[in-house]
Amino acid sequence: MDSLVEAFRLIITLDADLFEILWLSVRVSLVALFISAIIGLPLGTWLAIAQFPGRKFCILLLNALMGMPPVVVGLMVYLLLSRSGPLGWMGLLYTPTAMIIAQVVLITPIIAALSNQVIEHLHQEYSDTFYSMGVTGRRAVAAYLVDARYALTTCILAGFGRAIAEVGAVIIVGGNIDHLTRVMTTAIALETSKGNLTLALALGAILLTLSLLVNALVIGVREYAAKRQYA
Amino acid sequence: MKNLFIAATLALSTPSLADTIIVQSTTSTKNSGFYDYLLPMIKKDTGIQVNVVAVGTGQAIKNARRCDGDVLLVHAKEAEEKFVADGYGEYRQDLMYNDFVIIGPDTDPADVAGASDVIDALQRIEQAGAKFASRGDDSGTHKKERALWQEAGIDPVEGSGQWYLETGSGMGATLNTGVGLSAYVLTDRATWITFANKQDAVIAFEGDPTLFNQYGVIPVSAEKCPSVNREGAEIFARWLLSETGQATIVSYKVDGKQLFFPNAN
Numbered sequence: 001m002d003s004l005v006e007a008f009r010l011i012i013t014l015d016a017d018l019f020e021i022l023w024l025s026v027r028v029s030l031v032a033l034f035i036s037a038i039i040g041l042p043l044g045t046w047l048a049i050a051q052f053p054g055r056k057f058c059i060l061l062l063n064a065l066m067g068m069p070p071v072v073v074g075l076m077v078y079l080l081l082s083r084s085g086p087l088g089w090m091g092l093l094y095t096p097t098a099m100i101i102a103q104v105v106l107i108t109p110i111i112a113a114l115s116n117q118v119i120e121h122l123h124q125e126y127s128d129t130f131y132s133m134g135v136t137g138r139r140a141v142a143a144y145l146v147d148a149r150y151a152l153t154t155c156i157l158a159g160f161g162r163a164i165a166e167v168g169a170v171i172i173v174g175g176n177i178d179h180l181t182r183v184m185t186t187a188i189a190l191e192t193s194k195g196n197l198t199l200a201l202a203l204g205a206i207l208l209t210l211s212l213l214v215n216a217l218v219i220g221v222r223e224y225a226a227k228r229q230y231a
Numbered sequence: 232m233k234n235l236f237i238a239a240t241l242a243l244s245t246p247s248l249a250d251t252i253i254v255q256s257t258t259s260t261k262n263s264g265f266y267d268y269l270l271p272m273i274k275k276d277t278g279i280q281v282n283v284v285a286v287g288t289g290q291a292i293k294n295a296r297r298c299d300g301d302v303l304l305v306h307a308k309e310a311e312e313k314f315v316a317d318g319y320g321e322y323r324q325d326l327m328y329n330d331f332v333i334i335g336p337d338t339d340p341a342d343v344a345g346a347s348d349v350i351d352a353l354q355r356i357e358q359a360g361a362k363f364a365s366r367g368d369d370s371g372t373h374k375k376e377r378a379l380w381q382e383a384g385i386d387p388v389e390g391s392g393q394w395y396l397e398t399g400s401g402m403g404a405t406l407n408t409g410v411g412l413s414a415y416v417l418t419d420r421a422t423w424i425t426f427a428n429k430q431d432a433v434i435a436f437e438g439d440p441t442l443f444n445q446y447g448v449i450p451v452s453a454e455k456c457p458s459v460n461r462e463g464a465e466i467f468a469r470w471l472l473s474e475t476g477q478a479t480i481v482s483y484k485v486d487g488k489q490l491f492f493p494n495a496n
Contacts, residue, residue: 083458091458093299094253094284143344147397175253175284193403194262194429 007202018203025183028096028170029163033101037102037156042113044155045141047112048119048129059116064110070102072085077102081173094175099183102169103200107159114155119144153222157215162210184210251280252463255300257371258401261285261447263421263490268483276475277466285368287401295319295449296458301464303449306419311447319456320449321465324472327480327491328452330443331375334406334423335361335415335435343415349439353383360394362414363387367397371444376417377443412469419444421490440481448472448489473496 010018047059079085081093081101091099122144130140145152167185174181176190184207191200247423260266261283270281286294288305295303296319303320305311315323332354333343341359342389346352356363365387366373380387387395396414398405402422411434418426423434448471450464470476484490 016369026283081457085297094282175282177253177284179283180282190262192407193258193401195403195406195426197428 004202004205006198008091011206012201018180018206019186021182021184023095023179025164025185025207026210028099028183031158032100032107032163033156033160035104036108036111036139036159040108040159040215041115041145041152041155042141043108043144044112044115044143044205046118048116049123049140049144059113062113062116066113068106070106070108070168071172072167073102073106074172077169077173085207086135091161093095094181095174096174096181098173099170100223102173103163103166106166110162111155111159114158115148115152118148118155131212150222150226153218157218160214161211164207164214174217250278250463252301252346252460252467253299253300254283254302254467255295255305256283256285256304256421257291257306257308258285258403259372259419260304260491262403263425263485265421265490269479271406272479273470274411274469277314277470279463279466281467287366287368287373289369289371289374295451296329298451298458301451301460302467304446305449305452306444306446307374307442308445308447310374311449315449318454319452321452321461323447323449325496326446326448327477327493328443329420329491329494330437330444330447331417332423332434333415333417334409337431337433338413339395339435340410341412341415343436346436349379349436349441350383352436353379353385354455356393356396357383357385357387357390357414362394362396362409362412364398364405364409364412364414364416366402367399368401370402371420372402372413372417372419375444379417382441424488424490425485426437431457443481445494 012161014040044062047055049063077098080087080092081090081098082088083093083197092101099117126144130136135143165185167189170181170183171189174186175181176182182190183204188200188207191197199221256266262285266281266283266349270283273281283292284294284300288307288310290309291300291303291305292314293311294300295314303314304326305310311323314320333349335341335343339391341355341361343352343355344356358408358461367377389395396408396412398408400408402418403426404418406418406422406426407428410428410430415435420437448468450468451459454461454463472495477495480491480493481489
């Protein structure tokens with residue numbers, strides 16, 4: 001109960017530090033989501049309709065990558081971006097960009113694998129029609145993406161959920177630096193380690209509320225658009 | 232495509248300013264709120280924006296070896312001197328000290344309060360079969376703890392998972408575990424004073440001179456790591472070691488208690 005009171009107090013007083021951290025969480029996760037969707041949606045769709053040896057294995061791999069532990073992704077991106085790593089010259093370690101990169105690696109397989117399943121179902125229905133109309137390749141991918149756009153929002157929301165809730169990867173590559181790379185989840189980890197369990201829980205409640213709002217917004221837009229389309 | 236990639240990188244990256252440095256640090260100085268107090272003053276005096284990455288001392292030193300920091304602020308003198316001897320540090324200076332304490336449940340099942348020194352305290356814990364939560368993460372505190380067990384002639388790892396619990400986590404997480412399991416924990420005093428989830432745990436043993444805890448500051452070598460902000464690191468270190476810096480360390484208090492004691496020479 002105390003934690004809820006504390007959460008309300010932070011929100012009502014428009015606590016500047018809180019909003020800075022919240023905004024960074026949202027910014028990092030949304031940019032990562034945007035990039036992952038651009039890569040993951042066409043990839044998942046293409047794998048659903050393309051025919052080449054090893055396709056099944058690619059899909060299997062994609063599904064396995066969904067279970068990749070964030071801390072492993074964090075470690076890989078850390079070694080890549082470290083000053084002594086191959087991309088060290090870019091100076092990206094301990095920046096929001098590093099966090100975005102880690103999250104892209106983490107959620108692209110989720111979006112690709114989930115959209116792959118959605119499109120596979122659709123493909124069973126449409127393949128003959130598309131084939132007779134001569135719609136193949138890139139045009140087919142685009143046509144499927146447009147047609148399945150409402151079902152695909154769930155895939156995107158799953159990616160967002162993973163990104164906004166994840167702590168293992170961003171704490172390694174971001175460093176949880178105050179006013180620079182501190183996000184909600186790393187702030188929760190920090191407060192827990194200070195023994196401020198109430199404050200940590202309050203931050204958790206705020207993060208959950210944020211996630212709820214984003215989901216409500218996306219689902220609301222989807223319902224509205226679907227209604228208009230079929231009205 | 233390559234241009235797009237570069238444009239995206241530029242758009243997404245935070246500009247790295249010349250007057251920004253990264254400090255690879257032990258956790259106690261961060262969790263105790265010390266940096267929140269110190270860094271605004273450093274910014275005001277020197278214009279340097281200090282970004283702190285707080286991990287255990289062991290990890291901080293490893294990160295600095297990979298050139299991912301401009302300064303080290305840690306507490307494991309032997310490992311620090313090796314870091315400098317290996318050429319990764321420009322130099323090492325004593326900065327400040329405090330001490331370690333053993334915390335435990337207020338019932339004190341192993342009666343460590345009656346121990347003559349810290350070695351005796353650890354022997355009592357082992358003999359009583361009382362739980363002891365260890366960092367188990369190669370941090371400065373963990374290195375100290377292992378040295379103490381060795382001095383006591385005990386190999387606690389034999390009891391790992393029974394009475395000796397290696398959390399493999401930071402100080403705060405280990406304290407949370409220790410408090411939750413009514414275990415004894417070796418911790419630096421600063422982290423304990425500022426720790427907010429004490430429940431029925433208290434300082435069970437303190438005051439042995441062996442529990443001295445020295446913090447050091449080391450600018451990372453520009454020769455080994457050409458990418459470091461050598462100048463910024465030097466200004467930061469000089470400020471900490473200056474009279475102003477040392478006086479600032481004295482003036483940081485939590486609940487009226489001074490957490491760190493300056494001893495730069």
